[in-house]
Amino acid sequence: MTTTTPIATHYEQFLQLLTRDTRGTTDTAHGRDAVHARYGERVDPSGAAQPIVMTRDEWILNQIDLTLALDRLLTQDDVVVSAVPYELSFIGAEMDRVIEMVGASVISVGTSRTICPMPRLLDLIEQYEVTALACSPSFAAELASLALSQGQRPEDSTIRAVICAGEACSTERLDRIGAVWAATTCALYGTPTTPTTAVACEHGRLHLCGNRHRAEVRDGHRGELLLDGAPTGELVELWPADRRCDCGAASRVLVPLGSLAAALPGPDGPVSAVDVERIVFQHAGLAPHFACDSRAGGFHVTCAVADPTTPADGALHRLIRGRIVDALGVEAEVTVVDAKDWSTATS
Numbered sequence: 001m002t003t004t005t006p007i008a009t010h011y012e013q014f015l016q017l018l019t020r021d022t023r024g025t026t027d028t029a030h031g032r033d034a035v036h037a038r039y040g041e042r043v044d045p046s047g048a049a050q051p052i053v054m055t056r057d058e059w060i061l062n063q064i065d066l067t068l069a070l071d072r073l074l075t076q077d078d079v080v081v082s083a084v085p086y087e088l089s090f091i092g093a094e095m096d097r098v099i100e101m102v103g104a105s106v107i108s109v110g111t112s113r114t115i116c117p118m119p120r121l122l123d124l125i126e127q128y129e130v131t132a133l134a135c136s137p138s139f140a141a142e143l144a145s146l147a148l149s150q151g152q153r154p155e156d157s158t159i160r161a162v163i164c165a166g167e168a169c170s171t172e173r174l175d176r177i178g179a180v181w182a183a184t185t186c187a188l189y190g191t192p193t194t195p196t197t198a199v200a201c202e203h204g205r206l207h208l209c210g211n212r213h214r215a216e217v218r219d220g221h222r223g224e225l226l227l228d229g230a231p232t233g234e235l236v237e238l239w240p241a242d243r244r245c246d247c248g249a250a251s252r253v254l255v256p257l258g259s260l261a262a263a264l265p266g267p268d269g270p271v272s273a274v275d276v277e278r279i280v281f282q283h284a285g286l287a288p289h290f291a292c293d294s295r296a297g298g299f300h301v302t303c304a305v306a307d308p309t310t311p312a313d314g315a316l317h318r319l320i321r322g323r324i325v326d327a328l329g330v331e332a333e334v335t336v337v338d339a340k341d342w343s344t345a346t347s
Contacts, residue, residue, distance in 0.1 A: 041088040042192030045233055045261045052193050054090060062090075062196040065209045066098045066188070069199035073161055073186060076103035079128050081121065083109050083135040085166055090195040091188075095134050095165065104132070111139070118146050125157060132161040137169040137177055141288040144180045145304075145339050155182035163188065168258040168274050171204060172281035176288040180306075189256045191225070191232045198254040201247040208238075210251045222269060224260050235260040235272050264294050267329040276301060279327050280320055285310050287339040291346050298331030299324070302346060304339040312336040 037056040041049045054062075074080065080099050086092035092110065099106045107124060109116040116124070121143065124130065133140055140162050144154040159181050164174065165188040178185040189198040189206050197213065198206040208215050217238045218224040218231075225236045237255035239245075245253050256274070257263070263270035273292035276299055280290065287306040292299055303320070305312050317334045324332040 038090055038093070040090055040192070049088075054193070058194075059090075059094075061212055062190075062194065063094055063098055063101065065199055065212070066094060066196045067101045069188070069196075070098055070102050070163070072202065073163070073184070074099065074102045074104045074132060078104035078131045078161075079107065080104050080132040080134055080163075081107045081109060081125065081130050083111055083121075083133065083139050086110050087112075089166075089192070091165055091190055094195050095163075099134070111136075118143055119150075122147055122150070122152070125159065129158045131158055132163060133159060133181075133183075134163040134165065136167040137164045137173060137288070138167060138290075140164065140177050140181070141290075142342065144177075145287065145289065145342055149340055154180055157181070159183050161185070165190070168256040168272075170274050170277040170281065172278050173288055173290060174204070176281055176286070180288055187256075189254060191227065191234055193232075194227060197227070198256075201245060201249055203245060203247050205245050205247070205253045206255065207245065207247075207249055207251040208254045215252065215254070219269070222257075225254075233260050234258075235263050235270055262294055264297065264299065264330050271328050271330050273299070275328055276324055276332065279323050282323065283320060287342075289339060289342045289346075295333075298333060300333045300335070302335045302337065304337050304342050306339055308338055308340065312338055 035056040036053050037059040038054040040052050042052050044050050082092065082095050082099065084092040084095045096106050096108050107128065107130065109121060147154045160183050162177055162181055162183050162185045164177070164185065169187055174185045174187060186200040186204060187206060188196065188200065190196050194213070196209060198208050200206055214228050215238060216226040217236060218226060221240065222237045223235065225232045225234045235257040237257065239253040241252060257272040258274050260270065263272045276292050277290055280286065280301065280303055285305055285307060287304040289304040291302040301324070316336050320336070321332050321334040324330070
């Protein structure tokens, strides 16, 4: 669907902000001071929190790319629940602003669940006829599971789109989330310092915002992402410049694989939880739940069966584990639970 707001209107609003000089002095990059707009934190590979800051221009330019991407998905008639992290993060505030720029309405619930726990959110979705969710893949899966446990059918809700952010996710799992909600799904990708690094095309692939960033990958096409020469701590695959997506866009396709620190060494390089996820969701009988931790040189994987009549027994554990070991060459311990028991099993 196409929004009734002309794209030119978005540009005009953003350009007014970009050309507004709030300090009157200049720098060599933009002709004025680099005005700080957002402060936050990121976790470095050692687990320590590090401060991060974005200038006003960086903040606005991120929003331009995200607005253009979501303009293909949302309209002025949409009501969007935004359940994206706000705490010392950039993506939640950016998502809310962009939803408003597209012209849709936003219900911002964050992720703390203190004021708006999931049962209340399900009531809000029905009360306000919410048409889209902006959240992590795990949040979308858990919300659908709760609805099922209450006798509701997520596929019959008013939700028609699920926008996943804040967590690396395979296309296989995105498809499973879309199926349970009977909705279109798309992913966004950002680093802690650059909330909009890649946006989805109509084929669902993530394209680097190459107008703003020079991206490289350490050690070939798969490894640590370097943005403008700086290491990000993120593991990605980056398509070669001469390989084009079916959408025809010239910008390169980026495949997020999660944190480099959480990856394990494999026969052909680092193996991530997203690699494991791709293998796990080749099994058709699983719900979209997924948890994966690296422990003692192997992965501990927890997943859930969608059909309560399907036994979550040892045979299924061994089948999934065998697929992981054969495909990726890493050790794995697999736990399979009923979807209704997911919250208990992972708490």
